[in-house]
Amino acid sequence: MKKHINSALVLALSLVSGSLLAANNMNDMNNNQMGEVDQDNNGSVSKTEFERHIGDRFFGKMDRNSDGMIDESEFSGTRFGSKLSELDRDGDSRLTKAELYNGLFETFDTNRDMVLDKDEWKKVQSAGISH
Secondary structure, rough: OOOOOOOOOHHHHHHHHHHHHHHHHHHHHHHHHHHHHHHOOOOEEEEHHHHHHHHHHHHHHHOOOOOOOOOOOHHOOOOOOOOOOHHHOOOOEOHHHEEEEEEEEHHHOOHHHOOEEEHEEEHHHHHHOOO
16 A cells, blocks of 8 residues: 555656646746847847847738738738737828837737736737747
């Protein structure tokens, strides 16, 4: 009986250890991805860092016809919580890079402190904007 209790205890401890290691690895992965963007390593992503990270790579993916603007058909395939009209500052039914960057940053900066903290960054990742 004592042998079975010891075996059960070892199994339980290894399951808990495995869960903790997996959670730590996921946190490290999220922090590393944020670290790529957080160039000054202050634990948050500024608007400038956010814009640099999105850059031509992300805008280029959305701008499928390469006209330098994002129209409704290009924007409709994205997973943002916003509509194109909410980001379109000049009302021309197309987004420039500046409109997209400003709108996206404001969408994710929910506490309006002009930086994205780790929780806000997770929402950026969930939207598929970050790697």
